[in-house]
Amino acid sequence: MLKRFTSLVLLVILATSCGKQTEPAPQEFNVEFEKFKLDNGLEVVFHIDRSDPVVAVSLTAHVGSAREKEGRTGFAHLFEHLLFLESENLGKGGLDKMTARIGGSGANGSTSRDRTNYLQTVPNDALEKMIWAEADKLGWFINTVTDPVLAKEKQVVKNEKRQGVDNQPYGHTSYVIDKNLYPNDHPYNWQVIGSLDDLQNATLADVKEFFTRWYVPNNVTLTIAGDFDAKQAKEWVEKYFNEIAAGEPIKPLTPRPGKVAEIKKLYHEDNFARLPELTMTWPTVEQFHPDSYSLDVLTDYLSSGKNAPLNVLLIDNKQLTSNVRMYNRTSELAGQAQLAVRAYADKDLDEVAAAIEEAFAKFELEGISDKDLSRIKAGQETRFYNTLSSVLGKGVQLTEYNIFAHDPGFINQDIQNMLGVTTEDVMRVFKQYIYKKNYIATSFVPKGNVIAALEDSEKAEVVEEQIVQGAEESFDASIQAEYEKAPSTFDRSVEPPNGKTPEVTIPAVWEDSLANGLQVYGIENHEVPLVQFNMVIDGGQLLDDPGKVGVANLLAQLMTKGTKTKTTAELEDAIDQLGASVNVYATTESTTIAVNTLSRNYDEVMTLVKEIILEPRWDSVEFELAKQSTISRIRQLEASPNSVAQNEFNKLIYGEGNIRSQNILGSIKSVEAISLDDLKNYYDKYISPSVTRMHVVGDLGKVNIIASLQNLITDWESKDVSIPAYDAPSRPDTAKVYFYDIPNAKQSMLQFGYPAMTSNSPDYYPAVVMNYILGGGGFASRLTQELREGKGYTYGIRSSFAGGKVAAPFTISSGVRSNVTYESAQLVKDILTNYPSTYTPQDLETTKSFMIKSNARAFETAGAKLTMLENISEFGWDPDYMKDREKIVNEMTVERIQELSGNYLDPNKMIWVVVGDAKTQLQGLEKLGFGKPILINQEKVSMDVDK
Incomplete structure (x- = not known):
């Protein structure tokens, strides 16, 4: 057995202070790992992190869509799905059922062009179980796949494609680009998710051939990161993986760039688009190629920030769009630089293309400055640390380096390559790959x-699926496969025992109340040299004039558009030079200033945040741009079935007189009516420390944080702010079905529910416990098991109690195959009706196990710790509120679950919203028994059902 131990010391030497010419001393950041290899070729990477009693386990196969055959596309992604369903020794439900019992994060995976990974974070007492389960995927899986199982999972994957591609504005863009950027025999010519026809044509023999070729130990990396005993873990890895036979040797693929012999322009009339979008794509280089780092800087510089050459021309000067996106996408074999511009409704894309060429010509003359290069590198450093802020993030990063750079230690070289980019490199790759080079141009325009x-x-050429009732094959995925079990030297059907129960430590919370009313809550944490904090200012949309909604949202946008002493560009530059991010956004109930920064730059960043709060610039040009951008977003969302469903549901839940029924962006009419004085009036009256809560997590303690707020205490004047209290909406007496027509929609969006309760209601958390098996537990939930795993109707479905300060909704939401809209709704109704009588002691045991054990990872990430602080400050909970919740879980009974179900899950007192193709789906919903469906948008709909 080959063995190697490495301790990496990462030296980050970026200059990060605005205007400083000297560089700080290198900052050390250790990333330790151990790598070894089994005789069968399995590569194993360990990383020890004692910060939380959790481990992240990932099994990654070096196979993605690039290894597929023509006519059998989508196989790699199909396998990602299949491997969660069953294995010989875990049984039906496989890893998902075990996840619920052990308190895991929810087994998940992803597929790219080049690899497929399977990921989960679990309490560290479940590590042996996870190693056993991952080995079962590799050595004891393929016999369990039957024709019915394959037929069902095809439907799930096809629903995923409909949801993410076919039913989305601009969803086919990547398909058109890749078909024209890469030759027919290039493995990037097709999409990772494949085509509906190829998925439908897949046979069981095809599946077994693919598995036998690629899912072999010599093509797989197992990574374990977290709090565990390395010696013991090695013994487990050897026990469970050693006897899996190696496969045939796998020849590496050779990098092969895309090819564009001449400029190619293509257009598509998009059923869901409301704005024209131009995307330009150039072939570049594969990942880790020396030029890829310079291309990353180039695309960032050209399109990110107020002074970015593309933004200056397209947004400010010519006012063609509100957003420009450019990035360099790299994969194992090739790369592509993409520039996308979604223009305003009345603009022509030839104007956009001309402006792009003008911006490129200007950049060719001026280039990039050392200061801008330093600014971009500072941001790269912060993003790098953010990827390492969880054990799963560290594990994934080490795995990617191991597979594609053949060494987990490439993490160090990767950073050095980022740091090594020069201004000359940036100009060189611009001329070599972009400027006056051939490209693919796609114009996606409204019909x-x-x-x-x-x-x-x-x-x-775009393949559009036709909606045909009854077109899908039927299957019974519950049929057990008959097979001779794969041999083993020991009985693998016995699930390994739990290890020692982890000790869960609730993070120490400090609090302070400042003289001007600002409340501060913090958690000190030194895992990475970062500080994350937010300031939550109560009010948000609730303080908008109901007749002029959109002021809170526009004010939030404008707060980062300069200060009294800094233009928008100067403020952005000051933040970026520090490698920080400062975002301001409004929600229904609050306006939030969210900040992420290197801890060494916290004081300087906080000085800028004070300027943002206390010294708004009120730039009239930026205000008009923000209005244009908002109107553009409203138009885009009008075509998004997801957004339409949420908007219509809110209107029905809250009613016309409640501001919560309106989209926070406002309407086109209301936004056009808003003046800059409206924003100033809102700011003067409502932006006050008396209604502000600050939450801080990271590499600094209370003394440093409070010291940084002294000027804010004296300069930020407290005001009396009265937030309107709208009447809580009442639950409907009878159910009604509402339908919103989007002609030719490939899926129907379902949004069912009613106004429920607040987070401080005595029944709130008990109801959350009750909902776990219904629809809150992912693959452990009844809704998922029935609609996805049993019928293949959907890619995903969930239910939840939103909670909040007022009675927020209970909601069931899903996107389902269009031609089973009624069947899906009826199945949901049946599940709700039968839930009390079908809830079992085993369901309760699963719920208790998950909700107690999952607490081991409840506070692992900075985001989770911030959420904890927000709950404490918003609802007045004690820092150890988790213990109160554990008590509720431990005392829960089946009888109490049944009582709660009877009170809160009555389908006959819910609002049923469906967004889809009325011509084919509206009429059938009468069979639900809730009366004739009400068509929300009163366009004339032909009720002839497709034959």
């Missing part, structure tokens, strides 16, 4: 607006 596409564009 009937082909004139907005680039001149001389040809029609793109």
